[in-house]
Amino acid sequence: MxxxxxxxxxxxxxxxxxxxxxxxxxxxxxxxxxxxxxxxxxxxxxxxxxxxxxxxxxxxxxxxxxxxxxxxxxxxxxxxxxxxxxxxxxxxxxxxxxxxxxxxxxxxxxxxxxxxxxxxxxxxxxxxxxxxxxxxxxxxxxxxxxxxxxxxxxxxxxxxxxxxxxxxxxxxxxxxxxxxxxxxxxxxxxxxxxxxxxxxxxxxxxxxxxxxxxxxxxxxxxxxIDIFDSDLYKDIFQHVCIDITDSQEIWNAEIISNTESEICFLELRVTIPFKVPKSVHWENTLTASIDGTYDNMSIQFIVASNNVTLKIPVFKGELKYFFNNYKDYYYLPKEDMAIHKSVAQFVDKEYRVQAKANTCYSKKAGIFIPAFGELSKEQFKAEYQDYVSFIELDLSDLKDSTLLYEYFTDCINYICHSKENKSKLTY
Known part of the structure; x- marks a missing residue:
């Protein structure tokens, strides 16, 4: 031997x-x-x-x-x-x-x-x-x-x-x-x-x-693998509770305009405590038809050095909130909205019809981003059959570390485990 x-x-x-x-x-x-x-x-x-x-x-x-x-x-x-x-x-x-x-x-x-x-x-x-x-x-x-x-x-x-x-x-x-x-x-x-x-x-x-x-x-x-670990980001976003000034150095959120199109992006940037060997760019396509402008929106997940960036498409316009219990609602064709039966009783029968799942909604204008998890916020869609849902984004949300943490981790979990959409990977 x-x-x-x-x-x-x-x-x-x-x-x-x-x-x-x-x-x-x-x-x-x-x-x-x-x-x-x-x-x-x-x-x-x-x-x-x-x-x-x-x-x-x-x-x-x-x-x-x-x-x-x-x-x-x-x-x-x-x-x-x-x-x-x-x-x-x-x-x-x-x-x-x-x-x-x-x-x-x-x-x-x-x-x-x-x-x-x-x-x-x-x-x-x-x-x-x-x-x-x-x-x-x-x-x-x-x-x-x-x-x-x-x-x-x-x-x-x-x-x-x-x-x-x-x-x-x-x-x-x-x-x-x-x-x-x-x-x-x-x-x-x-x-x-x-x-x-x-x-x-x-x-x-x-x-x-x-x-x-x-x-x-x-x-x-x-x-x-670590960059897909939600615990990594929990520590980062919770840092705001310790020192709000320092926290802005390790995470930041802002809406960025795309000069080549009408689409804007919510950009979430996080500094992680280690460097990756090579820069990697994941791109995941979401299919949603909103006025033709937002077909095949893409979520981008970019890792370079010790920085992680999520780029999320932002929709500015009107979307629908669909009620779950449509049998309890009437649809008003003229107003293009649904109202509960307790209110619909005051509307003439000729102006109302029993709501269906795809007509049981109210509409709201605002700023929206795709939803990926079980966030407490109401979720909106362009049409009932759409796979992609949205949540309304308030500018004050960009300073809410708890909400951003939940949204950030929901996004990377979607990118990591999504079966419905294929990721485009470049490095």
Whole structure:
């Protein structure tokens, strides 16, 4: 068994350790000769941990087929000193694979007392809105601009490991002098010439090392999940209760005119306590026909650096408020409005008809914005069958932190989970 230790110059780009300390977390990744623990071999386990102010990497490598239990034992001894185990799809593959190996080697379950943190599982609920084609580790790395020297897949390494074993055995049998013990092996040592066992070992270690270092860097993708967390904005908008002057620096709301059209926007800007790796722009289309001007309105959600901006279309004009219990109302065609039966009794029968669901309304002129949640405000529509509802916007609402918080979180929740409308994503 080989034990390779390396000091890294990488940094953790997301506070994945919370609520623990940096010294309490252990990143890990494994390499195997297949997907099934029953028919495959575990030949490499790599870990990254924080010690004495720097990130350290250790890799346990089985340089023959009899050392699987040995590398498992070394990993389990290391694991005992940590509180959180961080991985990418480890819950789906690495951990089940190791547990099956534990049964084969009569070893106890080493994961019972540790918090398992799977970055991949954290991303799955947001896969439709993340700026990624898929959730493969290398896809995340490409989006974040992380370069790899390694060009092999895990599947490629199966043959490379087999070649390593063959080459190593050949060298031991046919060289007159026994090869020296491999010293100072670096994950970056990959020969471009005909590969020796040392060259092949370098390829195997490099792939695992870049997966491990990638875990430190790709953790920043979790920032995009945090921006959809309502608790983040609750703290921000509640800050107004502490210092109203300072609050204007971390959130602001105003109506902005669009010089290219008659449409105005309510712009909500929030400063968040972290920076996203890359700027991302979500655009969600709302279909509502209001005088032809407001067809296919768009909600824009823009994240750049440590700023989050919501741009909401504002409608200035007349909308309808539809009463729920239409059977208790009469519709007055001449006035184009509905009135309750208790009042309609004073109107001649020739001027009234029983209201229907689509004629049971009153009309109101004002400034309106789309509604997305269960806000206490009355909701209006252009027509009864419209999917989009609106709430009236008073200019004093732009200073109401509680209302803005509710509206802000309702909007991003809609963008995040809407099934009726597809988001347009640019970055």
């Amino acid at each position: 080989l034990n390779i230790h390396t000091t890294l110059d990488n940094n953790l780009l997301y506070p994945i350790q919370n609520p623990y300390n940096m010294e309490d977390i252990l990143f890990f990744d494994i390499e195997t000769t297949g997907l099934s623990a029953k028919t495959s071999f575990l030949y490499l386990i790599g870990c990254v941990y924080f010690e004495n102010g720097t990130w350290q990497m250790i890799q346990w490598f089985a340089d023959d087929m009899n050392q699987e239990a040995a590398i498992l034992h070394e990993f389990f001894e290391k694991l005992k000193h940590y509180k959180r185990l961080v991985h990418y799809n480890g819950n789906g593959f690495d951990i089940p694979f190791i547990l099956n190996k534990c049964k084969q080697h009569n070893m106890d379950n080493p994961f019972t007392l540790i918090d398992s943190f799977d970055i991949y599982k954290k991303l799955i609920p947001y896969k439709k809105i993340l700026p990624l084609d898929n959730l493969k580790l290398k896809t995340v790395e490409v989006f974040l601009g992380l370069a790899r020297e390694d060009t092999y897949s895990g599947a490629d390494l199966i043959q490379i490991y087999a070649n390593y074993l063959g080459s190593s055995r050949y060298e031991k049998l046919h060289k007159s002098n026994s090869p020296k013990e491999i010293d100072n092996i670096s994950p970056n040592s990959c020969s471009k010439e005909i590969p020796s066992s040392k060259d092949l070992l370098g390829i195997l270690l490099l792939h695992n090392a870049e997966d491990l270092k990638g875990l430190l860097s790709i953790s920043s993708i979790l920032c995009y």
